[in-house]
Amino acid sequence: MNEQSGPTALxxxxxxxxVSAQWLAERVTEASASGIAAAVARLVRQGDLQPGxxxxxxxxxxxxxxxxxxxxxxxxxxxxxQQLISGGGRQGTWVQGGLAVRRxxxxxxxxxxxxGQTINLSRAVPDPALLPDLRPAYxxxxxxxxxxxYEVTPISRPLREAAEATxxxxxxxxxxxxxxYEGLLLLLRTTVVTGEPVAVEDPATPRLLxxxxxxxxxxxxxxxxxxxxxxxxxxxxMQHQPAAFVYEPRxxxxxxxxxxxxxxxxxxxxxxxxxxxxxxxxxxxxxxxxPYHGFSELxxxxxxxxxxxxxxxxxxxxxxxxxxxxxxxxxxxxxxxxGAGWTSRILQNVLAWSLVDDGCRRxxxxxxxxxxxxxxxxxDLLAERGVHAPLGDGLxxxxxxxxxxxxxxxxxxxxxxxAAAAESWTGPGTAxxxxxxxxxxxxxxxxxxxVALAVRAR
Numbered sequence: 001m002n003e004q005s006g007p008t009a010l011x012x013x014x015x016x017x018x019v020s021a022q023w024l025a026e027r028v029t030e031a032s033a034s035g036i037a038a039a040v041a042r043l044v045r046q047g048d049l050q051p052g053x054x055x056x057x058x059x060x061x062x063x064x065x066x067x068x069x070x071x072x073x074x075x076x077x078x079x080x081x082q083q084l085i086s087g088g089g090r091q092g093t094w095v096q097g098g099l100a101v102r103r104x105x106x107x108x109x110x111x112x113x114x115x116g117q118t119i120n121l122s123r124a125v126p127d128p129a130l131l132p133d134l135r136p137a138y139x140x141x142x143x144x145x146x147x148x149x150y151e152v153t154p155i156s157r158p159l160r161e162a163a164e165a166t167x168x169x170x171x172x173x174x175x176x177x178x179x180x181y182e183g184l185l186l187l188l189r190t191t192v193v194t195g196e197p198v199a200v201e202d203p204a205t206p207r208l209l210x211x212x213x214x215x216x217x218x219x220x221x222x223x224x225x226x227x228x229x230x231x232x233x234x235x236x237x238m239q240h241q242p243a244a245f246v247y248e249p250r251x252x253x254x255x256x257x258x259x260x261x262x263x264x265x266x267x268x269x270x271x272x273x274x275x276x277x278x279x280x281x282x283x284x285x286x287x288x289x290x291p292y293h294g295f296s297e298l299x300x301x302x303x304x305x306x307x308x309x310x311x312x313x314x315x316x317x318x319x320x321x322x323x324x325x326x327x328x329x330x331x332x333x334x335x336x337x338x339g340a341g342w343t344s345r346i347l348q349n350v351l352a353w354s355l356v357d358d359g360c361r362r363x364x365x366x367x368x369x370x371x372x373x374x375x376x377x378x379x380d381l382l383a384e385r386g387v388h389a390p391l392g393d394g395l396x397x398x399x400x401x402x403x404x405x406x407x408x409x410x411x412x413x414x415x416x417x418x419a420a421a422a423e424s425w426t427g428p429g430t431a432x433x434x435x436x437x438x439x440x441x442x443x444x445x446x447x448x449x450x451v452a453l454a455v456r457a458r
Contacts, residue, residue: 018092019049021056025064036065036075044084044095053095055085081216104214106206106423121436121447122419124253124395126287126311130367132360134314134350141349154333155321156345158352163321166286166355168305169296171323175332176343180283180308180320184246185211187304187322190331191277192217192243199237199276201229201247203254203424208246208281217243221426224252228259228267235270245271246279249305250290253283254424256392258290268298277328278303284394286312286364287371296324304328309351311395311438312364319343319351371395374437381448387455395438399451404431406457414450 027048028039043049055061058072065072076093079085086096144156154175155163163174177183192198194216200208202221212219220240223233229247237245250258259267271278278295282288285307296303304324309317322329336342354360371394378397382389389399401407404420411418411433421432433454441447 018054019056021060021064024056024061028065031065031067031071033071033074033078036061036072037078040075040079041082041084049095051095055093055095057092104207104210106210118415119447120417122417122434124434124436125438126315126367126395127370127439130363130370131312131314132354132357132363134317134354137350137353137357137360138346140353141346144345144349146345152337152341153345154329154342156348156352159321159348159355162352162355163307163323167323168292168294169300169324171296171305172300172326173329174321174323175329176348177306177320177322177332178318178340178343179310180281180306181207181211183306183308183320183322184208184279184281185214186332186335187277187279187306187328188212188217188244188246189215190335191279191328196243197237197240199234199240199242199245200426201252201257202233202426203421203429204246204426205253205281205283206423209424209426219426222247224255224257226255226257227263228257229263231263231266231270234267238270238274238276241274242276244277244279246281248283249280249292249294250282251284251288251393253394253396254398254421256390256394256398258393259293261293264293264295264298268295271295271299275302277325280305280324282307284311285309287368287394289368289372289393301325301327312367313351313354313360317347317351319347371438374440377444378435378437378441378448381444382451385448385452387452396434396436398432398434399455400430400432401455402431402458404433407431407433407454410454410457411450414446414453416447416450 027043028036030038040049058069058076062069062072076085076088083096085093087093144158146153146156154173156176159176160174177186188198188211192215196217197220198212198217199220199222200212201224203224209219220237220242221233222237222245223230248257252258278299280294280303282292282305286309294303294305296305302325304322306320306322308320310319375391375397379389379391382399387399389397392398398421404422408418408420419434421429421434435447435451
């Protein structure tokens with residue numbers, strides 16, 4: 001290999017040309033998989049390898065570097081993971097672009113906004129007018145004697161005590177995290193090795209599927225019905241020996257499914273004897289009207305419940321609590337030491353006070369009633385127009401359609417944006433649109449008229 005000080009003295013290939021094995025080998029200073037990947041990344045960053053430039057084949061480059069083909073293949077795999085290169089095999093390999101960060105593509109594509117739209121009903125968000133007043137909570141939160149210390153605690157004492165009072169099972173370990181999806185991300189990143197299978201309810205939330213993509217998990221879908229995961233589908237998924245099983249135990253955000261005690265016991269016989277970590281995503285949290293019948297009391301050593309309080313108390317608290325099996329939570333605790341280490345005790349204690357304050361509890365109960373009425377109003381209006389939409393739970397109504405794309409076009413022509421179900425399925429699934437009902441509709445009749453037209457579009 002050439003030990004020149006840098007590649008500037010050599011000819012830089014144009015965008016259209018194929019880089020020779022000799023050219024690239026002269027710029028690799030360490031003949032290992034990581035060294036080759038680092039050299040290519042450096043050349044891309046410096047602009048010496050432009051997007052579209054074709055790279056030499058594995059077989060051509062390996063002998064130039066006196067390494068095995070497997071070493072070069074490993075370097076290419078690492079670069080593909082970082083989205084620096086594309087292609088492979090007979091089609092060749094080429095530079096894709098600069099250093100990239102994986103994007104949550106499904107989540108970013110949930111809503112298709114069209115020019116001129118005035119009503120965005122694609123986001124199932126809470127109504128700020130129905131959230132508790134947090135000002136008194138902040139006054140109590142700053143009185144914590146632990147305030148301003150660098151003591152790393154997974155969860156503040158007040159929040160643990162407050163959450164424990166309504167937690168559905170005795171937990172081995174507790175932790176506060178910055179929102180439900182961060183909790184899922186941390187649990188899965190510290191549980192799943194790249195390439196391992198993960199069983200996931202189907203349909204699932206787009207962000208969960210994005211998270212699994214980002215960690216390189218192999219997604220194994222588990223079909224759902226109104227009572228939760230389907231036994232036959234879970235039995236088939238467990239044949240893959242998944243590292244984790246992720247599902248929503250109640251008020252699922254896609255089908256509003258809630259696991260019944262009878263179904264749970266049936267599924268437990270399938271999960272019995274495995275080492276699969278069970279991750280329960282309680283995304284609606286305190287706003288859910290459904291009971292919890294999860295796996296914690298049956299598999300206490302490998303079940304973790306993640307409950308978010310963003311929709312019930314405030315998205316700006318950015319808080320979720322996860323509790324359950326000690327080992328998965330301990331892995332998260334250790335991993336967090338690379339970054340923030342802990343969640344703001346001020347925010348934790350604001351939530352803690354809100355969870356026990358009678359006024360805040362009444363506010364959340366009132367919000368439940370209002371959200372139910374808003375869902376009911378839309379469902380009734382649709383029924384009058386011959387459209388059946390399940391009442392469900394939460395901050396939206398899911399409406400079956402003939403074509404999601406055509407339905408979105410029809411609603412766009414009426415100035416309305418909705419979310420489609422396509423991003424929630426791991427494969428082909430039932431076509432549907434989500435109409436958010438968390439915020440008050442200024443003209444629910446007009447929305448129902450437009451949705452009724454959209455349902456039949458094909």
